[in-house]
Amino acid sequence: MTNSVLSKTPIVAALLALSSPAATAGEWDVSGSVGTELRTFFEKGTQPGQLDTFQPSLLLEGDVRWQSDNRQWDVVLVPYARLDGKDGQRTHADMREAYVRWTGDEWTVRAGLAKIFWGVTESRHLVDIINQSDSVEDIDDEDKLGQPMVEVSTIRDWGQLTAYVMPRFRKRTFAGADGRLRAPFLVENDLTRFDEGRDDDEDVDFALRYSHYFGDWDVGLSFFRGADREPRLVFDGTRGLLAPYYDDITQVGVDLQYTKEAWLWKFEGIVRDTPFQTFAAAVGGVEYTFYGVTDAGADLGVLVEFQYDGRSSDPLLAPQTIADNDIFIGTRLALNDAEDTDFLGGIVVDVEDGSMSGLVESSRRFGANWVGEIEGRFFMNTDADNLLYGFRRDSHVMLRLTRYF
């Protein structure tokens, strides 16, 4: 299903661009990476059939770029694939990016699959809505599927204004029966429903984004109208499966950052109108960095963010979220050495029921082309009414070694 998107417009457009006379000149850049990954789970899963202990994966990413001599035309292809040793649903391929772009003095037009990021906060990406999450990669909403779009953007003295027209919808990915980090019941993408119960999304989604800075303030405003990227998961009793329902929504968002000396003050807020309710959600906080904590010049950052979400807690009315009323506390240590060694640790606690999830991450470069990463996710004190309850035995450590070419 997801693969059908790969074959259509962007590739055709790319081939057209490449077959034009201009393509004989220009500059090519080809790179990529191969990674091996091993997740180790500490406990047996809550569901029978879920994989035990080890989950190895192989990751492949390519990156092909062409730019015309006058720098006005770009073609970019970024294919990605994961081969998972245990979970068939986690084995998947995607075009993260595949687009043609024209850049003029004031205007930029891009057509194809692209990845867009909006926002400023660290613990939750609330205003960021263009791309669907590739949830089988990780549960942090930072891995995204390429979104088919036509993007028109202009940069002026008063800021950047960008319009997005998105003709195709991407369904969220979910772990399979063997997989970990999933709900007690499986999500079946073949049961997907859109607004008014249709099984295909024929609507074209639309978004508008304004971004600029005023002195120490960075400001972003966004508008989105289309199918929600988060599905409601509706239980299908006869099949014993969860069906994803993507409602038509209208969402406005604002993201702000105030940067003063070593302080970063951050805020993101949205108001979302769905067929069932209109609600607001926000995340905001502060990041402070102690610079030069060692003689070698390491930096230590401290982060605190509050998360609020006013959506209904009824799964029939709204996609459920962990971040309804939570506090995030985190720290970041960057050694600023030649190997770019860094450490990141954080914990999110639900203010109401005390459910906790923790994260520790570290990465460094080895030689010129290798990067090693270690990542641990921990679920603690999970309340039976909290979404994290489903992950209560999914605490794990992940090791990844990536070779860049």
Added chain:
Amino acid sequence: MFKRNLQNKLAAALAVVTLGFSLIAPVKADEAADKGYEIAARSDRSDLGFTSSEVTAVMTLTNSAGNTSTREMYFKTLEKENEEVGDKSLTVFETPRDVQGTALLSHAKILEADDQWLYLPALKRVKRISSTNKSGPFVGSEFAFEDFTSTELNKYDYKFIGEDEFDGMKVDVVERFPRYENSGYVRQIALVDQEVFQVRKIDFYDRKNSLLKTLTLKDYREYEGGVWRAHELEMVNHQTGKSTTLSYGDYSFKTGLQDNDFVKGVLKRIR
């Protein structure tokens, strides 16, 4: 050899200043400051009107054991001729591959904090970052952020120390004191040649006033319009034994860059 010479000269100069303090110091200090400023200004203004430049560079980091690692990058710079406004610059990394496309956009100010944005291509994320971290290492090198961003004339107070010889050239020796906050240096001693007025060497003294680093600028070449650029910069850290060299390719000037090429929105187009 030279260093000892300079230290002797410094000692002599200090002795003169100290001895003569009660009689003539105020006038002398002013004169030394004026002359120091003039030399720095003549050097700074020698490339006035370069408008914009683009250049690639290879940075080689050498640790105390002699192991090296390299990173390739390119710089785009937009000149602000008004000396009360800083230049705008964009630094983009091409290697190591894992950070390819990572970019730093900087709008330099004179005494206020610079505006800086970092682009992280893996997430497609533009992050406004604090520029308080002036003295921190730039991508693990022996260059600090301020060594790149604090080249504006009016970021320093100056003092003329004397004349000397360096590498076969007659040079003016100028001491400079950062006026901006959060500098890692209490002072710097710069050698400026008397022929084409370019900075040839800078000694950096840390906050404890110990010699921290020495920057040597080599392979100066003249471009159209009398603009000079060094093509080999070597920074040696005397306290750690580490060093970093920065080798530049050929500069392109007046490449048509405008203010619009130095706004945060362009970062997302890099990769």
